[in-house]
Amino acid sequence: MPPEAPSLSSHLILLGLSPDAAVLYAELLTRPPEPLQARAGLFDGDEAGERLAAAAAGLVALGLVEATGSAGQPLVPVSPARSLELLGRLRTGEVDHAQIAVSGAYESFRRRKLSAIAGSAVEAVTGADAIEHRINEALEGARREIRMFDSPPYFRPVDLGTEQALRLFARGVGHRVVYSRASLEQPGNFSVNIEPCLQAGEQARFMEKVPVKVTLVDDDLALVSSSVEEADINLSLLLVRSGGLLSALSALFELMWEQAMPLEHRHPKLRSTAVLHPAERHILTLLLAGVSDNQIIRELGVSRRTFFRRMELLLAKAGATTRFQLAARARQYGWI
Known part of the structure; x- marks a missing residue:
């Protein structure tokens, strides 16, 4: 019925x-x-x-x-027309008020819930000693692979990181690192820290600038450092353990890894056979100093055609296709 x-x-x-x-x-x-x-x-x-x-x-x-x-x-x-209209408006107002009250109560619940979730998934670490301890603890716990965007400034002496990386290589933990231009330009960083890791088996690539300073330990943890611009005023580290943020950081690394250029360790045969002429070394020095093409041409006293022909020879000797690659290879091969 x-x-x-x-x-x-x-x-x-x-x-x-x-x-x-x-x-x-x-x-x-x-x-x-x-x-x-x-x-x-x-x-x-x-x-x-x-x-x-x-x-x-x-x-x-x-x-x-x-x-x-x-x-x-x-x-x-x-006739109830006017009264019913008034009652309808009052009732609508009460319903709207009830909706606002219920929505507000749920929003408070959602914020508390998300705060509790975030509190367990993301931890902020401040202070140099505490940061050093947590970085060392996280890296020593790696089982399969460490992925990293590398760019100065660094929280700890880079030679300590190199020593730890070599120990992890010996344990069979793989490394994939994307270096920024600033990492390669750090005085002594390539020969003292980067090259030993490359020789030990590190897979490395480079790009002009990394999007964020992050180290991913297996698929379980991310260490997000202060940006280059913030490091001098905000020395802090975020430990991301799970959830969408960790997945996003992992996906970002893989995307940037595909776009970055391979970085190979110094090749002895190439270093001994690819000898730079004084004029080529002069050009390379001026390029790395940021001098414009026109200024280099005036400095050398050559024609534009001669300058660009020498640039083509330099790129060919380095096995590079761009000037940024040329700068990176020049450091790898000990030309500068």
Whole structure:
């Protein structure tokens, strides 16, 4: 059987009338006009009279019925259009207020929940000693692979990192590192720190600038360092253990790894056979100092054609296709 249609009283209650007022109003609409006392049997109990009077007063206040002024005269229903419009607006306001209250309560819950989740997934570490300890602890716990965006400034002496990396290589932990230009240009960094790792089996690539300083330990942990711009005023480290942020950092590394150029360790045969002429070494020195092509041409006193021909020879000797690659290879091969 189909469900029964809601009664008129139910509709009235939905609009905001009290249950007693809704019952009385429905009664007034279904029976001929009578004095209020004739409705005394509408409610049960010792307080039936008080309930009837309160219901009638409520209907009058809402404008749904009209009192004739005499105590014994009947209450007469009037057109409910204006009253229903007012009740509808009041009800809508109450619903809006309820929606805001419930939404606000849920938002508070969501923030607490996310804060609790973030608190367990991301940890901030400050202070040089604490950072050094957590970095060493995380790297020593590596089992399969360490992936890293490498760029100065560094939290600890880089030779300590090199020693640790060589120990991890001996344990069979692989390394993939993307170096920034600033890493390669750090005085002594390539020969003292980068090259030993390359010779030990590190897979390395380089790019102009890395997007973030991060070290990923297996697929379990990321160490996110202060940016180059922030390191001098905000010495801090984030440990990211799980969740979407860790996945995003891992995906970012893989994307940048595909875009970066391979970095190979110094090749003895190439170093001994690819000898630079003094003019080529002069050009290379000026290029690495940031001198423009026109200034180099004036410095050397050669034509543009001669200059670019020498540049082509330099690129060919280095096995490079861009000037940035040329600079990196020049450092690898000991030309500068």
